[in-house]
Amino acid sequence: MAKKLRVGILFGGRSGEHEVSLLSAASILKAIDRKKYDVVPIGITKEGRWLGAGDAHGLLEGQESAAGRKLRAGDPETTPGAKLLHEGMPTLLAPVPVSASSTGELKRRLSDQASAIDVVFPVLHGTFGEDGTIQGLFELAGIAYVGSGVLGSSAxxxxxVMxxxxxxxxLPIVKHVTVLRSQWEGSPRKTIAQIEAALKYPLFVKPANLGSSVGISKAHNRRELGPALDEAAKYDRKLVVEQGVVGKKxxxxxxxxxxxxxxxxxxxxxxxxxxxxxxxxxxxxxxxxxxxxxxxxxxxxxxxxxxxxxxxxxxxxxxxxxxxxxxxxxxxxxxxxxxxxxxxxxxxxxxxxxxxxxxxxxxxxxxxxxxxxxxxxxxxxxxxxxxxxxxx
Missing domain, CATH: 3.30.470.20 (ATP-grasp fold, B domain)
Structure with a gap:
């Protein structure tokens, strides 16, 4: 019998899309072909701590949003409980990030695991998972992984940049303006004047680097534009303001x-x-x-x-x-x-x-x-x- 490939399912993470990642990982862990693959669950907490199978089980089991509300994934078999990580499963001893001086040690520890993991499936949405950072870590360690590389992920x-x-x-794109958080905080009136000179309301205000529509607001007028920029500025130093594509009705x-x-x-x-x-x-x-x-x-x-x-x-x-x-x-x-x-x-x-x-x-x-x-x-x-x- 051919040896089964070992697949690491990496989920959680420090981004605002942590809870979405848990839902995605729960579904993948349930559906992945166990006849072909040995599965190694790897969790990352919101604080950036890496977890093996036992602790990762608890991370998936909670599945609550930051506001304490249960997320509605619409999938009755994965949203409640999602007890898909079994005790005693093989555990990847992933590195705990400490300091910049430990880069060599971090690379060595990941490389030591490369022979044990054939491929990593990073189910990490948003910052630190979808932006090229974790992909760079896999590249340094020489580990195969699902998805785009460093350049494609960050772009x-x-x-x-996209x-x-x-x-x-x-390719046709909507009219937009990019402003920096420092620009908005340092010269709010000038920034609003710049946006209004280039674009017409309604406007969509977004953090440049995030997903799942986190931090996005629709501003119908100047009164709503300021709070929308403040909200987006919580999540990134670059803010993208787009002119809405709207009809009469x-x-x-x-x-x-x-x-x-x-x-x-x-x-x-x-x-x-x-x-x-x-x-x-x-x-x-x-x-x-x-x-x-x-x-x-x-x-x-x-x-x-x-x-x-x-x-x-x-x-x-x-x-x-x-x-x-x-x-x-x-x-x-x-x-x-x-x-x-x-x-x-x-x-x-x-x-x-x-x-x-x-x-x-x-x-x-x-x-x-x-x-x-x-x-x-x-x-x-x-x-x-x-x-x-x-x-x-």
Whole structure:
């Protein structure tokens, strides 16, 4: 019998999307093909402490938001309890970050584990997991991992840099302004004047580096703009302000495409999210009822083809790998112009999240999708091993 691959499922983390990561990890741990893989659960607390199987069990078991509310994942088998980490499972002795001077020791300890772990599936959404930082650690240790590399992950996280890459690739983006937190705090009147000179209300104000709509606000006027900038400034030093795509009676249609692959990526069918609130914020995604996914989206054949092609172009523009969800905005009125909004390099991954649901509608079941992502990680690692790093 062939030896089973050992897959480390890494979840939790220090970002504002910690709870979302727990939900995604619970679903993956439940659905992963145990006939093919030995699974090593690895948890990271909100404080940045790395946990092995026993303690990681408790991390998943709580599944409460910072406000003490149970998250609504919509999956009755994963949201309550999620006791999927069994006592006594093999434990990866992951490093506890201490100081910059310990980089060599940290690399050595991770490298010591490389022979025990064949591939890591980082289910870390947001800062410190989706922004290239953890990917750099895997690169130093020589460990295969699911998803984009350091460059693609960091570019896909930073909405300012991402938009620059989209523009360079000729992809249509909404009008926007990027301001620094120090600029806003030091010259608030000047900053608001700069934004209002470039853009028209309503405006969407976002931290440049975060996901799951954390820290995003919609400002309908100047009175709401200041608090929106304050909210976004809690999460990042760069703030992106976008002009809203709106019609006379409604806001933009929110369309999504799942992309899968490395050098030859494929796009799923196009889906649409009809928010239960004014826009698809964190509350609408995870804590409240009413948001409705429509798969496939009601589009013409030409519109669907164009959006899928744009999704692959965006994937390549940011040098992504493995997986990404690409989000679009469509004008609600007659012109139906389409804008690319952003890429998400480690999207929500519960069985009812849009990325898996889009692939299910395209013919790939959830368990098979997990398997394919692991295969793509190993494929990419093999490609890296062809590189020569010294002339000797």
């Amino acid at each position: 896909g996280m930073d909405k300012d 938009k620059r890459l989209f523009a360079q690739a000729g 409604s806001g933009a249609r929110e369309l999504e495409v799942a992309v899968l692959g490395n050098d030859e990526p494929k796009a799923s069918v196009v889906g649409e999210i009809i928010p239960g609130k004014e826009f698809y914020d964190y509350e609408a995604k995870y804590l409240s009822e009413g948001s409705v996914p429509v798969i496939p989206a009601k589009l013409t054949g030409a519109e669907s083809k164009k959006i899928r092609e744009m999704a692959i172009a965006a994937f390549r523009a940011c040098d992504l790998a493995g997986l990404a969800r690409v989000d679009f905005l469509m004008e609600p009125d007659g012109k139906r112009r389409i804008y690319i909004n952003e890429v998400n390099t480690l999207p929500g991954f519960t069985q009812i999240s849009m990325y898996p649901k889009l692939w299910e509608a395209s013919g790939i079941k959830y368990t098979d999708l997990i398997t394919r992502l692991i295969e793509l990680a190993l494929e990419r690692q093999g490609e890296k091993q062809r590189n020569v790093y010294s002339r000797d």
